Amino acid sequence: MSELLGKALATFSALPAAERFHVRARAFSAPLEAVARRAPPGATIADVGCGHGLLSALLALEDSDRQVFGVDPDARKVRWASTGPGRLPNVHIEVGTVEHLAAAREGQFDAAVVCDVLYLLPEERWLGFLSTVRRLLRPGGRLLLKEAEGDGSWKHYKCLAQEWVMVKLLRRTKAGGALALKPRETLQALLRQAGLEVCETVEMAQGYTTPHILYVSQVPGGPDTSR
Template identity: 75%
Template sequence: MSTLLDQSLALFSSLPRAERFHVRARAFSAPLEAMAHRLPAGGTVADVGCGHGLLSALMALSDPSRTVYGVDPDPRKVMWASQGPGRLPNVHAEVGTVESLAALRPGQFDAAVVCDVLYLLPEERWPAFLRTVRSLLRPGGRFLLKEAEGDHSWKHYKCLAQEWVMVKLIGRTKAGGGLVLKPRSAMETLLRASGFEVRETVELDAGYTTPHILYVAEASTAR
C-alpha cells in the first residue's frame, strides 16, 4: 500500500465497518491512484459520481493546492464522503448530478474525472452525459474517463456479473438500466463527438480482474 493510499483510507476510519470495508475493497479493485497522478497540478477538479469519495481523497491529498468538488446522486454515499474526505479543506461533496453541477459551475473546472459511472447509465444517455461533462471544463481542460473495456475477455464477463450482483441482487450500487461495456474504438469516437480530443488511451488492468481502461482527453477549443 502506498503512503498516499494509506493516508486516504485513514480519512474513512470513523465510518461504520461495512462502509470502511466497501471503501477498502474499492481501493484494491480499481487503479484510482493512476488516475490521480494523471491530473494537471493544482486547479479545480470535478469528481462526477464520487461515491464515498476515495478518488476525491487521493486527488486532494496528492496535491493540496487542488480543489475537488464531488457530486453523487446517492445521499447515503455523499453523507459518508462528507464524513470522510469532506473533512479536508480542499474537498467538497454534495448530492447532485453532472447536470446540476454544470448548472451551478459551467466552464469553471480545470479537470473532470468520471470513474466507473458511464456504464451504469442507459447507453442512449451517454452522449448527453459526456457533452455535459464537457460543459464543466475550461477550454483545454483535462477529462479522465475510467471504464471497463468491452473486449469480450473473461474479465469483461466477470465485471458484468459482479456489477449485476452489486446493482440487481444486493442494491449496493445504483444504476439506471445500463451495465454496458463498449470497445475502446467506440468510446474514443464518442468522446470526439462530444467535444473532446483524445490524448491517450491507457490499459490499467494489469494485476486486476476487471478490464480497466482510462481515456485521457482534453476539452476541444473548437466549440
C-alpha cells in the same frame, strides 16, 4: 499499499465497518491512485459520480493545491463521503448530478474525473452525459474517463457478474442502465462527438481482474495540459 492510499483510506476511519470494507474493496480493485496522479497539479477538479469519495481523497491528498468538488446522486454515499474525505480542507462534496453541477459551475473546472459511471447509465444517455461533463471544463480542460472495457475477455464477463451482484442483489450501487461494457473505439468516438480531443488511451488492467481502461481527453483551445 502506498503512503498516499493509506492516507486516503484513513479519512474513512469514522465510517461504520461495512462502509470501510466497501471503500477498501474499491481501493484494491480499481487503479484510482493511478488516475489521480494523472490529474493536473493545482487544478480545480470535478469528481463526477464520486460515490464514497475515495478518488476525491486521493486527488486532494496527492496535491494540496487542488480543489476537488465531488458530486453524486446517491445521498447515502454522499453522507459517507462528507463524513470522510469531505472533512479535508480542499474537498467539497454534495448531492447532485452532472447536470446540476454544470448549471451552477459551467466552464469553471480545469479537469473532471469520471470513474465507472457510464456503464450504470442507459446507453442512449452516454453522449449527453459526456457533453455535459465537457461543459464543466475550461478551454484546454482535461477529462479523465475510467471505465471497464467491453473486450469479450473473461475479465469483461467477470466484471459484469460482479456489478450485477452489487447493483441487483446487494443494491450497493444504483444503476439506470443495462450494465453495458463497450469496446474502446465506441468510447473514443463518443468523446469526439462530445467535442473533446482524445489525447491518450491507457490500459490499466494489469494486476486487476477487471479490464480497466483510461481515456484522457481535453477541450480544444487553451494550453495543452497533456503530460
